[in-house]
Amino acid sequence: MTMDRRSVLGLGGVLAAGVILAPGLRLIAAPEDVTEASDKRRWGMLIDTTQCNPACTACTQACRTENNVPLTGDPERDIHWIRKVELHSKDGGKPDRSLPVLCNHCEHPPCVHVCPTQASFIRKDGIVLVDMHRCIGCRYCMIACPYKARSLVYSTPSIPGTPNRKVPMRAKGVVEKCTFCVHRIDDGGQPACVEACQKEAKGGMLFGDLNDPQSEISQRLRQVLSTTIRPDLGLKPRVHYQGI
């Protein structure tokens, strides 16, 4: 059997590619062993309320499963990291807009300023977090937050049947809130609500780096008319809304 020059070269190329790819053959890259939050990034969200269906609970459900936030059955003490809010017109008409409200991860978060134990803090990449190891459950932050984004754990939570083992439960007597799914972000992923909205709903939620002018969210923020909730408070929230 004879081979012409081209097929020999081609075969060589395929073999070489095989040798290079085979040892580390992985379709989805695993995160590196050591990663660190970078102060060059500012995570933010843009929510297109025109795409938000009042009956849809994809984002809130996804959040509950991802972060082990079960409903307690007592509406006054239920924990919400993200909740659906209906907008009424000022003349008391029917609600005409529905939108999810979550922690706004403000640039100047009042919850962090009032925290007496420094349990609430701003991470380098702008995410506002609660260090559960330090929280004493005084609830100053809940009073300070204008977005009602925080909840107190009133009783020892029941662990869901198939918990997400990557996210710890919270003990009785701490305050908890949305983390922007920090464990997913650190692995290069997206928050669970955003992923669910894109998969199960119309994809009205967009998440990305506000510091990167080339990121999709930065480009969209330049193109569309958007606002934040209560911009007059001067907290500079990083959750932006389009269509309200």
Add this chain to the structure above:
Amino acid sequence: MSSRRSLAVRMSVGLLLAMLLVLVGGFPGNLGADPPQPEKPKGGQCVRPAEWMRHNHMDFLKHNRTVAVREGKRVRSESLQKCAECHTSRERFCDRCHDYVAVEPDCFDCHIYPK
């Protein structure tokens, strides 16, 4: 008078005997308890030498958690998720010693031990 004194002597002798009984009967049981042996890990090498870990794992874990939570620095090969790959059972590894020395770390009030 003498009968009262003899009663006091008899009572104190009885008390002493009772205490001796408790001491003799109670002590050997406690002395016989050997330190517990935690389950042998499945994998090969730990992230730090075993002897070092025996003394310092609490500070090591606490340091790692602070760095992970507050600075966002995640060392995946040294995460709690990884511990469980070798130390497969919390009950047979962590709890055995903790129960013996009567310490109650509250890690697992919240953290779900990985499977």
